[in-house]
Amino acid sequence: MNTDQYIEVFLDESREHLQAINDNLLKLEKQPTEIDIVQEIFRSAHTLKGMSATMGFEDIASLTHQMENVLDKIRHLELTVSTEVIDITFAAVGALEEMVGEIGAGNDGKKDVTELVSSLKQLETGNYTPEKAAQPSEAVATNSTTLALDQYQSTVIAQAMENGYHAYQVTVQLNDDCILKGPRAYMVFDKLDGLGDVIKTDPEVEDIEEGNFEQSFSLLFLTEETADAVKQAIESVSEINQVTVTDFSFEKKEESKADTVSKTDQAEKEAKATTSDKPKQSKTIRVNxxxxxxxxxxxxxxxxxxxxxxxxxxxxxxxxxxxxxxxxxxxxxxxxxxxxxxxxxxVEQVFNRFPRMVRDLSKDLQKKISLEIIGSETELDRTVIDEIGDPLVHLIRNSLDHGIESPEKRRQAGKPEEGRIVLQAYHSGNHVFIDIEDDGAGINREKVEAKAIENGLISVENSKQLTDEEVYHLIFASGFSTADQISDISGRGVGLDVVKNKIESLGGSIIVTSYPGKGSKFSIQLPLTLSILSTLLVKVQQETFAVPLSSIIETVALNDQDIKYVHGQKVMDFRGHIVPLVSLNTVYGVTDEDVSSNSAVIIQKGDKRTGLLVDSFIGQREVVLKSLGNYLKNVFAISGATILGNGEVCLIVDPNALVK
The missing domain is CATH 1.10.287 (Helix Hairpins)
Known part of the structure; x- marks a missing residue:
């Protein structure tokens, strides 16, 4: 079957399932006894396994299959969620992400997952140690796992054993070079068919017959024959490396009445989850x-x-x-x-990758760091979403490495041992702001100044005249780094110039504020890049300007006595608050004369307000936002232009640049 036509769908759905696994693993780490979370992870892994097997990506299928086995043990309360379980599962998900990424790049998506599969098998059998994880497990096949049975299967086995039947757990190991695993497994079942009944298999019979398993599979077999007879029958099939037949000890499965009731309740809960919480049929389509x-x-x-x-x-x-x-x-x-x-x-599509990244890097850096995400539902244009991920990764890694101190230093400074990073997104006008704030040591002005002077960016005389914000902005210079030792976590000697260039290429900007000893904050301003805006058209002399409605609080008609002066700046009293006034005529140089305007548009950015003085209001109008092009980049307080119904070109005001 030609699967090329389905590759885009496969990649999209694989990424969605991997992200769901990531999110739920983080939840499971905090709530290790919550079986519903395990069920969600299991569903995603099972779907991913089926898709990858259909598409012919065997390495993905085999790794997800082994993940399923571990998750199955957890959801049947036969394996406890521990740090090792979470770490190894995360490592497996990381490998899966790499393989999916390779497929997306046009490669075959193959990867050596032997070590990960071995670690997962050892988790499944309860034999995991870090030393064993580094070696392929040869004893896994012989150390067969006790198969989990439901109530009906347990009853069948108990009655059969009372009637003189033997219950054997059989593990079959195929040769490493066996290619047609499915047909070989079918021949094993065919040999056993005349000797007794197969009650349970691991993995499921369908997976075994389709070859969706590693080199071994297990089954629970009821027969009147001896163990040697069963073993000889299976060994008569070619390409069998090893067969292990052991007595199934039913006593191991007996439980107290209370345990039986709790397991029954758990089974009912799982059944209810799989029916009532079953995902509804998708009513969406994917469009380029x-x-x-x-x-x-x-x-x-x-x-x-x-x-x-x-x-x-x-x-x-x-x-x-x-x-x-x-x-x-x-x-x-x-x-x-x-x-x-x-x-x-x-922006959740970008933000949801960071909790796991912070978790992993915190362990690498031996720091305690929590990540708080606010405003993940804030929406941004798809083209910006695709580009903003890497700059945010770099800034967060920078906060983790350089910003947050070690637990010892935080204790000495009287801070909690656990550092905190807040990632926040919110709308303001026709822009989206993304803030990355930490409660670390902040930026050391003296250290930045010294490094900038050493690199020839500023002179000693100039450094004394720069404000804190101007000094902090020097860290975005090419090759700038204050790190005493270059690390793989952030920077790597590259500096933050790549971040600044990427954000500016998107039509955005970045501002740095820092408080020594208390933390630092990187605020990124990005355009919504909405092609169509609701605006208020205003007149300034003979020119028409459009002000986005999303930034406007109110329009006000002023008398001459309403305009006051503070330190030479025009201000007005707006509902008990002093609001500075800015003349659009002066800002854009419409005329050389200082013409008095008594109509004001009150705009707001965050908690700051400014009044824009205009000559008159024309009215509300939907306009199409057009870029000014490469020849008119970075025009102050102009976000674009539009064509009005009468053919006139109208400039669109950027209110955020005018708020003082």
């Missing part, structure tokens, strides 16, 4: 992002034409024409909302 981009470009033209029709309807005053245009406006507004929603993706 390029198609959505093309659709959005076409719709932008519709919006421009709609604005033109609205102007014409006001000009000709025809009732039917006006009603038709109003209906068109309502329909296109609904279409606009849907299309923007199609492009918007929660």
């Amino acid at each position: 992002i390029e198609r959505i981009d093309s659709l959005m470009n076409l719709f932008e033209e519709v919006i421009i034409d709609r604005s033109r029709l609205e102007d014409l309807s006001q000009k000709y005053k025809d009732q039917e024409f006006t009603e038709t245009v109003e209906n068109l406006a309502r329909v296109t507004e609904d279409m606009q909302g849907l299309m923007l929603a199609m492009r918007m993706v929660p």
Whole structure:
């Protein structure tokens, strides 16, 4: 079967299942007795195994199969969740992510997973030690695992043993060079068919017959024959390396009445989880992002034409024409909302990789660090989401390595041993802000200054005139690093210039604030890159500007006596708060004259407010945001331009740049 046409679907679903496993493993580490979480992990691993086997990726299938065995032991309360279980399972997930990544890059996705499979097998059998994990397990096949039975199977075996039957646990080990494992296993079952009944297999019969197992499988067999007769029958099949037949000790499975009741309750709980919590059938389809981009470009033209029709309807005053245009406006507004929603993706898709990263690096650095994520539901354009991941990884690793101190140093400074990193996303106007804040040692100004002077970035005289924020921004210079020793965790001598360049290429910016001894904060401002915005059109002399409605609190008509001066700066009293006033005429140099404007647009960024002085308000209008292009990059307080219905070009104000 040609599977090339399904590869994109396989990659998308594999990444989703691996992320679900990651998230649930972190939960399981904190709630090791919560079987429902194990059930979720098991479902994801089982689905991934089936998909990879169908697509022919055997290494992924074999590793996920062995993960299933361990998870099955946990959910049947035969294995306790421990640090070793979590660590090895995370290592297996890491290997799976690497293989899926290789497949996405066009490779075959093969990887030597022998050591991981061996470690998982040892966990399954209860024989795991770090020393054994480094070696392939030869004794796993001979040390057969006791098969878990349900109530019905236990009853059948008990009655058969009372009637003189023998219950044997059989483990069959195939040769390492055996290729057709499924047919060989079928021949084993065929030999046993005339001797007795197979009650239970590990893995399931379907998996064994399809060859979805390692070189060995186990089964529980009821027969009147002796163990030697069963062993000889199986050994008559070629390509069998070893056969182990042991008496199944039913006493090991007997439990007290209380244990039986608790297990029955657990079984009912699992059954209920698999039925009531069964995922609903998906009603989504996957669409190439390029198609959505093309659709959005076409719709932008519709919006421009709609604005033109609205102007014409006001000009000709025809009732039917006006009603038709109003209906068109309502329909296109609904279409606009849907299309923007199609492009918007929660930043959770980027954030959800960080809890595991922080966990692993904390152990490597021997630090205690917790990660708090706020605002993961904040939505951002898909194109920005795809690019922002690497800069955030670098900044968080930097906070882990350089920001948060060791437990000993934190104790000496009177801080809790556990450091804290807060990752927060929120909207402000037509931008999204992502903050990475830690409660570490902060940035040492003197150390940064000394390094900058050493690298020739500033002179000794200049350093004394720089503000703290300007000094902290020097860490983004190429090759800049204050680390006494280069590590693999962050920096690696590269510095944060790569982060700054990437964010600026997305039309964003980054601000650093730090408080020595208390921590530091990196605040990233990113454009929503929404193609269509709701704006208020305002007039400044003969020029028209568009101010995004999402930043506007209120519009105010001022009298001359309402405008005050503080240190030469125009301000106004807005509901008991002093708000600075900024003239758009002065900011954009519309005229050389200082013309007084008594209309103000109150805008807000976070908890800061500013009033924009304009000549008049035109009204609300949906506009299409167009980039100014490569020749007009980084124009102050302008996020783009649009074409109005009358053909006039209108600049779109960036309110965040004007808030003082």
